[in-house]
Amino acid sequence: MLKEDFVVQSNLRRVLIRTSINYSRMDFGTVKGVVYIRGVFQISHPTPDGDEEKMKNLTINTLYSLEKKVRGIPGVSDVIFQLLNWRKERGQWVPIEMKKKEEEDENKTESDL
Protein backbone atom coordinates (compact mmCIF):
# COMPACT_ATOMS: atom_id res chain seq x y z
CA MET A 1 0.00 0.00 0.00
CA LEU A 2 1.16 3.54 -0.74
CA LYS A 3 2.39 5.37 2.33
CA GLU A 4 3.46 8.69 0.91
CA ASP A 5 1.96 11.19 3.31
CA PHE A 6 2.48 14.19 1.05
CA VAL A 7 0.57 12.48 -1.77
CA VAL A 8 -2.26 11.65 0.65
CA GLN A 9 -2.21 15.21 2.01
CA SER A 10 -2.42 16.69 -1.52
CA ASN A 11 -5.37 14.43 -2.33
CA LEU A 12 -7.02 15.34 0.95
CA ARG A 13 -6.63 19.05 0.23
CA ARG A 14 -8.35 18.59 -3.12
CA VAL A 15 -11.18 16.50 -1.62
CA LEU A 16 -11.88 19.22 0.96
CA ILE A 17 -11.78 22.02 -1.60
CA ARG A 18 -14.23 20.24 -3.85
CA THR A 19 -16.86 19.57 -1.19
CA SER A 20 -19.46 22.01 0.08
CA ILE A 21 -17.61 22.33 3.40
CA ASN A 22 -16.48 25.58 4.89
CA TYR A 23 -12.95 24.40 5.66
CA SER A 24 -11.70 27.78 6.91
CA ARG A 25 -12.07 26.58 10.53
CA MET A 26 -10.67 23.12 9.93
CA ASP A 27 -7.16 21.66 9.96
CA PHE A 28 -6.01 18.42 8.47
CA GLY A 29 -2.89 16.34 8.62
CA THR A 30 -1.52 12.97 7.55
CA VAL A 31 0.69 10.68 9.63
CA LYS A 32 1.83 7.39 8.08
CA GLY A 33 -1.41 7.06 6.13
CA VAL A 34 -3.63 8.08 9.06
CA VAL A 35 -5.63 11.21 8.24
CA TYR A 36 -6.56 13.66 10.99
CA ILE A 37 -9.35 16.19 10.52
CA ARG A 38 -9.88 18.75 13.30
CA GLY A 39 -11.80 21.93 13.99
CA VAL A 40 -15.30 23.18 13.39
CA PHE A 41 -17.31 21.37 10.74
CA GLN A 42 -19.70 23.61 8.78
CA ILE A 43 -21.46 23.48 5.43
CA SER A 44 -20.52 26.40 3.19
CA HIS A 45 -23.98 26.95 1.69
CA PRO A 46 -26.67 26.50 4.34
CA THR A 47 -30.21 25.54 3.29
CA PRO A 48 -32.03 28.64 1.95
CA ASP A 49 -35.04 28.30 4.30
CA GLY A 50 -32.80 28.00 7.39
CA ASP A 51 -34.63 24.85 8.57
CA GLU A 52 -32.50 23.47 11.41
CA GLU A 53 -33.53 19.86 10.97
CA LYS A 54 -32.77 19.96 7.23
CA MET A 55 -29.43 21.58 7.97
CA LYS A 56 -28.59 18.89 10.52
CA ASN A 57 -29.40 16.11 8.06
CA LEU A 58 -27.42 17.81 5.31
CA THR A 59 -24.41 18.14 7.61
CA ILE A 60 -24.65 14.47 8.64
CA ASN A 61 -24.81 13.37 5.01
CA THR A 62 -21.84 15.59 4.16
CA LEU A 63 -19.85 14.09 7.03
CA TYR A 64 -20.54 10.53 5.85
CA SER A 65 -19.70 11.50 2.30
CA LEU A 66 -16.45 13.21 3.37
CA GLU A 67 -15.38 10.19 5.40
CA LYS A 68 -16.06 7.90 2.46
CA LYS A 69 -14.11 10.11 0.07
CA VAL A 70 -11.14 10.40 2.42
CA ARG A 71 -11.06 6.64 3.03
CA GLY A 72 -11.05 6.22 -0.76
CA ILE A 73 -7.79 8.12 -1.16
CA PRO A 74 -5.02 5.63 -2.02
CA GLY A 75 -2.67 5.21 0.92
CA VAL A 76 -5.19 6.17 3.63
CA SER A 77 -5.32 3.54 6.38
CA ASP A 78 -7.59 5.36 8.84
CA VAL A 79 -9.42 8.67 9.34
CA ILE A 80 -9.61 10.35 12.73
CA PHE A 81 -12.11 13.15 13.18
CA GLN A 82 -11.46 15.46 16.10
CA LEU A 83 -14.25 17.93 15.49
CA LEU A 84 -15.38 20.49 18.01
CA ASN A 85 -19.04 20.37 17.02
CA TRP A 86 -19.62 16.77 15.82
CA ARG A 87 -18.75 13.38 17.24
CA LYS A 88 -19.20 9.86 15.92
CA GLU A 89 -20.94 7.62 18.45
CA ARG A 90 -21.57 3.97 17.57
CA GLY A 91 -21.24 4.74 13.89
CA GLN A 92 -23.66 7.71 14.00
CA TRP A 93 -22.74 11.37 13.69
CA VAL A 94 -24.16 13.48 16.52
CA PRO A 95 -23.81 17.21 17.15
CA ILE A 96 -22.06 18.27 20.34
CA GLU A 97 -22.34 21.49 22.27
CA MET A 98 -19.52 23.47 20.78
CA LYS A 99 -18.92 26.14 23.40
CA LYS A 100 -18.24 23.65 26.14
CA LYS A 101 -15.94 21.57 23.96
CA GLU A 102 -14.07 24.65 22.70
CA GLU A 103 -13.54 25.83 26.27
CA GLU A 104 -12.27 22.41 27.33
CA ASP A 105 -9.86 22.29 24.40
CA GLU A 106 -8.65 25.82 24.93
CA ASN A 107 -7.98 25.16 28.63
CA LYS A 108 -6.00 22.06 27.76
CA THR A 109 -3.98 23.83 25.09
CA GLU A 110 -3.10 26.76 27.35
CA SER A 111 -2.14 24.77 30.40
CA ASP A 112 -0.36 21.89 28.73
CA LEU A 113 1.72 23.34 25.96
Added chain:
Amino acid sequence: MRTKRNPIYKLILGEIEEEVRIHPRYADLQNQFGLLLMIEGEMEKAENHFLEALRLNPKYQEVILNLGFLYIEMRQWRKAEEIFLAEAKRHPKDGFIHHVLGILFLQTGRKKEAAAQIQRAVRCHSHYRDYYKRNGVCQRGVVHLHRKAEEALKKIHLNHHHAQYHNFVGLYLAKRGKSVQAVKELRKAARLKPDEFIFHANLGTAYYYQGAYPKAIQEFQKALKIDPFYGMGYANLSYVYGLMRRTQEALRAMKKAVQMNPRYADLHYNLALLYSDRKRYEEATYELKKALRINPNYLFARINLGVLYEDQKRWKEARREYRKILQITPDDEHIRRRLERIS
Protein backbone atom coordinates in the same frame (compact mmCIF):
# COMPACT_ATOMS: atom_id res chain seq x y z
CA MET B 1 -19.59 50.09 -22.92
CA ARG B 2 -21.88 47.17 -22.33
CA THR B 3 -20.71 43.59 -22.52
CA LYS B 4 -22.83 40.67 -23.66
CA ARG B 5 -24.96 39.83 -20.61
CA ASN B 6 -23.83 36.67 -18.89
CA PRO B 7 -26.85 34.87 -17.37
CA ILE B 8 -25.05 34.64 -14.05
CA TYR B 9 -24.37 38.39 -14.04
CA LYS B 10 -27.65 39.43 -12.44
CA LEU B 11 -27.21 36.93 -9.63
CA ILE B 12 -23.68 38.10 -8.87
CA LEU B 13 -24.65 41.77 -9.07
CA GLY B 14 -27.47 41.22 -6.58
CA GLU B 15 -25.19 39.35 -4.16
CA ILE B 16 -22.43 41.93 -4.31
CA GLU B 17 -24.89 44.81 -3.92
CA GLU B 18 -26.22 43.16 -0.77
CA GLU B 19 -22.70 42.57 0.55
CA VAL B 20 -21.76 46.22 -0.11
CA ARG B 21 -24.84 47.26 1.84
CA ILE B 22 -23.77 45.08 4.79
CA HIS B 23 -20.05 45.91 4.62
CA PRO B 24 -19.73 49.41 3.11
CA ARG B 25 -16.19 49.76 4.46
CA TYR B 26 -14.72 46.87 2.43
CA ALA B 27 -12.67 48.37 -0.41
CA ASP B 28 -12.65 45.02 -2.17
CA LEU B 29 -16.44 44.86 -2.34
CA GLN B 30 -16.69 48.48 -3.48
CA ASN B 31 -14.25 47.69 -6.28
CA GLN B 32 -16.10 44.54 -7.36
CA PHE B 33 -19.40 46.36 -7.41
CA GLY B 34 -17.88 49.26 -9.39
CA LEU B 35 -16.49 46.81 -11.95
CA LEU B 36 -19.84 45.09 -12.42
CA LEU B 37 -21.60 48.45 -12.82
CA MET B 38 -18.99 49.55 -15.34
CA ILE B 39 -19.51 46.41 -17.39
CA GLU B 40 -23.23 47.19 -17.29
CA GLY B 41 -22.56 50.73 -18.56
CA GLU B 42 -23.52 52.54 -15.35
CA MET B 43 -20.46 54.78 -15.44
CA GLU B 44 -21.30 57.44 -12.83
CA LYS B 45 -22.34 54.85 -10.27
CA ALA B 46 -19.20 52.83 -11.01
CA GLU B 47 -17.03 55.93 -10.52
CA ASN B 48 -18.60 56.53 -7.10
CA HIS B 49 -17.80 53.01 -5.93
CA PHE B 50 -14.22 53.10 -7.24
CA LEU B 51 -13.66 56.44 -5.52
CA GLU B 52 -15.10 55.03 -2.30
CA ALA B 53 -12.78 52.01 -2.57
CA LEU B 54 -9.81 54.37 -3.01
CA ARG B 55 -10.90 56.46 -0.07
CA LEU B 56 -10.85 53.28 2.03
CA ASN B 57 -7.56 52.04 0.59
CA PRO B 58 -5.66 54.69 -1.41
CA LYS B 59 -2.96 52.24 -2.58
CA TYR B 60 -5.33 49.64 -4.04
CA GLN B 61 -3.79 49.22 -7.51
CA GLU B 62 -6.62 47.25 -9.09
CA VAL B 63 -9.07 50.05 -8.23
CA ILE B 64 -6.70 52.70 -9.55
CA LEU B 65 -6.52 50.90 -12.89
CA ASN B 66 -10.26 50.29 -13.02
CA LEU B 67 -10.86 53.98 -12.41
CA GLY B 68 -8.35 54.84 -15.16
CA PHE B 69 -10.19 52.62 -17.62
CA LEU B 70 -13.50 54.07 -16.55
CA TYR B 71 -12.21 57.55 -17.40
CA ILE B 72 -11.12 56.28 -20.82
CA GLU B 73 -14.63 54.93 -21.33
CA MET B 74 -16.04 58.27 -20.23
CA ARG B 75 -13.56 60.01 -22.60
CA GLN B 76 -12.09 61.96 -19.72
CA TRP B 77 -8.59 61.73 -21.20
CA ARG B 78 -6.76 64.02 -18.78
CA LYS B 79 -7.92 62.17 -15.67
CA ALA B 80 -7.08 58.83 -17.28
CA GLU B 81 -3.64 60.04 -18.38
CA GLU B 82 -2.78 61.21 -14.86
CA ILE B 83 -3.65 57.80 -13.45
CA PHE B 84 -1.74 55.75 -16.02
CA LEU B 85 1.36 57.95 -16.02
CA ALA B 86 1.59 57.57 -12.23
CA GLU B 87 1.11 53.80 -12.56
CA ALA B 88 3.77 53.53 -15.28
CA LYS B 89 6.17 55.25 -12.93
CA ARG B 90 5.33 52.76 -10.18
CA HIS B 91 5.33 49.69 -12.46
CA PRO B 92 7.70 50.42 -15.35
CA LYS B 93 7.71 46.77 -16.45
CA ASP B 94 3.95 46.42 -16.81
CA GLY B 95 3.48 46.23 -20.58
CA PHE B 96 -0.23 46.74 -20.42
CA ILE B 97 0.09 50.15 -18.76
CA HIS B 98 2.46 51.33 -21.50
CA HIS B 99 0.10 49.92 -24.06
CA VAL B 100 -2.84 51.85 -22.58
CA LEU B 101 -0.77 55.01 -22.42
CA GLY B 102 0.06 54.51 -26.09
CA ILE B 103 -3.63 54.36 -26.90
CA LEU B 104 -4.40 57.36 -24.71
CA PHE B 105 -1.79 59.44 -26.53
CA LEU B 106 -3.19 58.25 -29.85
CA GLN B 107 -6.68 59.36 -28.81
CA THR B 108 -5.35 62.82 -28.09
CA GLY B 109 -3.32 63.01 -31.31
CA ARG B 110 0.15 62.70 -29.72
CA LYS B 111 1.61 60.12 -32.08
CA LYS B 112 5.26 60.50 -31.07
CA GLU B 113 4.54 59.85 -27.41
CA ALA B 114 2.21 57.00 -28.38
CA ALA B 115 4.97 55.33 -30.39
CA ALA B 116 7.38 55.60 -27.45
CA GLN B 117 4.91 53.88 -25.11
CA ILE B 118 4.27 51.12 -27.65
CA GLN B 119 8.01 50.52 -27.88
CA ARG B 120 8.09 50.15 -24.09
CA ALA B 121 5.17 47.71 -24.09
CA VAL B 122 7.00 45.58 -26.70
CA ARG B 123 10.04 45.41 -24.45
CA CYS B 124 7.91 44.32 -21.46
CA HIS B 125 6.12 41.25 -22.83
CA SER B 126 6.27 39.21 -26.03
CA HIS B 127 2.48 39.24 -26.20
CA TYR B 128 2.53 42.95 -27.20
CA ARG B 129 5.30 42.44 -29.74
CA ASP B 130 3.23 39.70 -31.40
CA TYR B 131 0.05 41.72 -31.19
CA TYR B 132 1.55 44.87 -32.73
CA LYS B 133 3.24 42.80 -35.40
CA ARG B 134 -0.04 41.11 -36.30
CA ASN B 135 -1.74 44.46 -36.65
CA GLY B 136 1.06 46.02 -38.66
CA VAL B 137 1.90 48.51 -35.89
CA CYS B 138 5.44 47.35 -35.21
CA GLN B 139 7.81 45.88 -37.76
CA ARG B 140 11.50 45.21 -37.15
CA GLY B 141 11.39 47.33 -34.03
CA VAL B 142 9.86 50.37 -35.77
CA VAL B 143 6.38 51.62 -34.85
CA HIS B 144 4.08 52.60 -37.73
CA LEU B 145 0.93 54.34 -36.61
CA HIS B 146 -1.15 54.43 -39.76
CA ARG B 147 -4.93 54.77 -39.66
CA LYS B 148 -5.77 51.06 -39.77
CA ALA B 149 -3.30 50.25 -37.02
CA GLU B 150 -4.75 52.99 -34.85
CA GLU B 151 -8.24 51.54 -35.16
CA ALA B 152 -7.00 48.08 -34.19
CA LEU B 153 -5.19 49.45 -31.15
CA LYS B 154 -8.09 51.46 -29.83
CA LYS B 155 -10.12 48.30 -29.45
CA ILE B 156 -8.00 46.40 -26.99
CA HIS B 157 -7.88 48.90 -24.18
CA LEU B 158 -11.18 47.32 -23.15
CA ASN B 159 -9.29 44.13 -22.36
CA HIS B 160 -8.33 45.13 -18.85
CA HIS B 161 -11.73 45.40 -17.24
CA HIS B 162 -13.22 42.68 -19.42
CA ALA B 163 -10.43 40.45 -18.13
CA GLN B 164 -11.11 41.57 -14.55
CA TYR B 165 -14.77 40.83 -15.06
CA HIS B 166 -14.19 37.31 -16.43
CA ASN B 167 -11.72 36.64 -13.65
CA PHE B 168 -14.26 37.74 -11.08
CA VAL B 169 -17.07 35.63 -12.57
CA GLY B 170 -14.67 32.67 -12.86
CA LEU B 171 -13.74 32.86 -9.18
CA TYR B 172 -17.38 33.17 -8.23
CA LEU B 173 -18.23 30.00 -10.17
CA ALA B 174 -15.19 28.13 -8.85
CA LYS B 175 -16.26 28.87 -5.26
CA ARG B 176 -19.61 27.29 -6.03
CA GLY B 177 -18.00 24.15 -7.42
CA LYS B 178 -18.82 24.92 -11.06
CA SER B 179 -15.30 24.26 -12.26
CA VAL B 180 -16.06 23.75 -15.98
CA GLN B 181 -17.77 27.13 -16.28
CA ALA B 182 -15.13 28.69 -14.04
CA VAL B 183 -12.35 27.47 -16.33
CA LYS B 184 -14.14 28.99 -19.34
CA GLU B 185 -14.35 32.40 -17.67
CA LEU B 186 -10.81 32.33 -16.31
CA ARG B 187 -9.42 31.32 -19.69
CA LYS B 188 -11.07 34.36 -21.21
CA ALA B 189 -9.43 36.55 -18.56
CA ALA B 190 -5.96 35.08 -19.16
CA ARG B 191 -6.37 35.38 -22.94
CA LEU B 192 -7.37 39.03 -22.72
CA LYS B 193 -4.47 39.96 -20.44
CA PRO B 194 -1.77 37.33 -20.72
CA ASP B 195 0.81 39.20 -18.65
CA GLU B 196 -1.34 39.24 -15.50
CA PHE B 197 0.01 36.57 -13.17
CA ILE B 198 -3.10 36.31 -10.99
CA PHE B 199 -5.28 35.27 -13.95
CA HIS B 200 -2.93 32.38 -14.72
CA ALA B 201 -2.74 31.48 -11.02
CA ASN B 202 -6.54 31.45 -10.74
CA LEU B 203 -6.87 29.45 -13.93
CA GLY B 204 -4.30 26.99 -12.59
CA THR B 205 -6.34 26.62 -9.39
CA ALA B 206 -9.53 26.02 -11.38
CA TYR B 207 -7.79 23.30 -13.43
CA TYR B 208 -6.49 21.84 -10.17
CA TYR B 209 -10.06 21.64 -8.78
CA GLN B 210 -11.18 20.11 -12.06
CA GLY B 211 -8.45 17.48 -12.00
CA ALA B 212 -6.75 18.70 -15.19
CA TYR B 213 -3.31 18.55 -13.60
CA PRO B 214 -0.98 19.08 -16.59
CA LYS B 215 -2.95 22.21 -17.52
CA ALA B 216 -2.86 23.38 -13.90
CA ILE B 217 0.93 23.00 -13.88
CA GLN B 218 1.20 24.93 -17.13
CA GLU B 219 -0.83 27.85 -15.74
CA PHE B 220 1.00 27.96 -12.39
CA GLN B 221 4.29 27.98 -14.29
CA LYS B 222 3.08 30.87 -16.46
CA ALA B 223 2.07 32.79 -13.32
CA LEU B 224 5.46 32.14 -11.73
CA LYS B 225 7.29 33.23 -14.85
CA ILE B 226 5.53 36.59 -14.60
CA ASP B 227 5.94 36.86 -10.82
CA PRO B 228 8.71 34.59 -9.52
CA PHE B 229 8.04 35.81 -5.95
CA TYR B 230 4.50 34.44 -5.83
CA GLY B 231 5.06 31.95 -2.99
CA MET B 232 1.62 30.33 -2.94
CA GLY B 233 2.03 29.62 -6.66
CA TYR B 234 4.95 27.31 -5.80
CA ALA B 235 2.87 25.68 -3.04
CA ASN B 236 -0.04 25.03 -5.41
CA LEU B 237 2.36 23.70 -8.01
CA SER B 238 3.76 21.36 -5.37
CA TYR B 239 0.28 20.04 -4.44
CA VAL B 240 -0.47 19.31 -8.10
CA TYR B 241 2.83 17.47 -8.50
CA GLY B 242 1.88 15.58 -5.33
CA LEU B 243 -1.42 14.52 -6.88
CA MET B 244 0.51 13.27 -9.89
CA ARG B 245 2.97 11.48 -7.60
CA ARG B 246 5.82 13.54 -9.04
CA THR B 247 7.28 14.02 -5.57
CA GLN B 248 10.76 15.10 -6.64
CA GLU B 249 9.25 18.12 -8.44
CA ALA B 250 6.81 18.61 -5.55
CA LEU B 251 9.74 18.84 -3.16
CA ARG B 252 11.53 21.39 -5.33
CA ALA B 253 8.42 23.57 -5.60
CA MET B 254 7.58 23.33 -1.87
CA LYS B 255 11.13 24.33 -0.95
CA LYS B 256 10.65 27.45 -3.06
CA ALA B 257 7.26 28.12 -1.44
CA VAL B 258 8.83 27.93 2.04
CA GLN B 259 11.67 30.18 0.93
CA MET B 260 9.12 32.79 -0.25
CA ASN B 261 6.81 32.43 2.77
CA PRO B 262 8.98 31.40 5.73
CA ARG B 263 6.26 32.36 8.25
CA TYR B 264 3.65 29.88 6.95
CA ALA B 265 3.61 26.90 9.33
CA ASP B 266 1.51 24.87 6.88
CA LEU B 267 4.17 25.07 4.19
CA HIS B 268 6.89 23.90 6.60
CA TYR B 269 4.59 21.01 7.54
CA ASN B 270 4.12 19.98 3.91
CA LEU B 271 7.83 20.24 3.23
CA ALA B 272 8.42 18.02 6.28
CA LEU B 273 6.04 15.41 4.82
CA LEU B 274 7.99 15.40 1.58
CA TYR B 275 11.27 14.94 3.44
CA SER B 276 9.93 12.23 5.76
CA ASP B 277 8.45 10.31 2.79
CA ARG B 278 12.02 10.21 1.45
CA LYS B 279 13.36 9.22 4.87
CA ARG B 280 15.32 12.46 5.09
CA TYR B 281 14.60 12.58 8.82
CA GLU B 282 16.92 15.37 9.81
CA GLU B 283 15.44 17.84 7.34
CA ALA B 284 11.90 16.70 8.16
CA THR B 285 12.49 17.21 11.89
CA TYR B 286 13.92 20.65 11.23
CA GLU B 287 10.84 21.71 9.22
CA LEU B 288 8.37 20.34 11.80
CA LYS B 289 10.17 22.18 14.57
CA LYS B 290 9.97 25.34 12.48
CA ALA B 291 6.23 24.82 11.99
CA LEU B 292 5.81 24.34 15.74
CA ARG B 293 7.83 27.43 16.51
CA ILE B 294 5.48 29.46 14.29
CA ASN B 295 2.38 27.77 15.66
CA PRO B 296 2.95 25.88 18.94
CA ASN B 297 -0.63 24.50 18.78
CA TYR B 298 -0.05 22.86 15.40
CA LEU B 299 -1.14 19.39 16.52
CA PHE B 300 -0.37 17.50 13.30
CA ALA B 301 3.16 18.83 13.23
CA ARG B 302 3.60 17.47 16.76
CA ILE B 303 2.14 14.07 15.84
CA ASN B 304 4.39 13.82 12.79
CA LEU B 305 7.37 14.85 14.91
CA GLY B 306 6.62 12.11 17.46
CA VAL B 307 6.35 9.50 14.71
CA LEU B 308 9.54 10.76 13.14
CA TYR B 309 11.41 10.39 16.44
CA GLU B 310 9.99 6.90 16.75
CA ASP B 311 11.25 6.04 13.25
CA GLN B 312 14.70 7.14 14.36
CA LYS B 313 14.42 5.15 17.62
CA ARG B 314 14.61 8.37 19.62
CA TRP B 315 12.14 6.96 22.15
CA LYS B 316 12.45 9.57 24.85
CA GLU B 317 11.70 12.44 22.47
CA ALA B 318 8.87 10.49 20.83
CA ARG B 319 7.27 9.84 24.24
CA ARG B 320 7.56 13.50 25.13
CA GLU B 321 5.70 14.56 21.96
CA TYR B 322 2.99 11.90 22.36
CA ARG B 323 2.35 12.91 25.96
CA LYS B 324 1.94 16.54 24.91
CA ILE B 325 -0.54 15.46 22.22
CA LEU B 326 -2.56 13.37 24.67
CA GLN B 327 -2.82 16.33 26.98
CA ILE B 328 -4.60 18.18 24.15
CA THR B 329 -6.57 15.25 22.69
CA PRO B 330 -6.86 12.51 25.33
CA ASP B 331 -9.26 10.53 23.09
CA ASP B 332 -6.67 9.90 20.40
CA GLU B 333 -6.36 6.12 20.55
CA HIS B 334 -3.74 6.00 17.79
CA ILE B 335 -1.36 8.16 19.77
CA ARG B 336 -2.18 6.35 23.04
CA ARG B 337 -1.32 3.02 21.41
CA ARG B 338 1.87 4.45 19.99
CA LEU B 339 2.86 5.76 23.41
CA GLU B 340 2.06 2.44 25.13
CA ARG B 341 4.13 0.58 22.54
CA ILE B 342 7.27 2.58 23.31
CA SER B 343 6.76 3.08 27.05
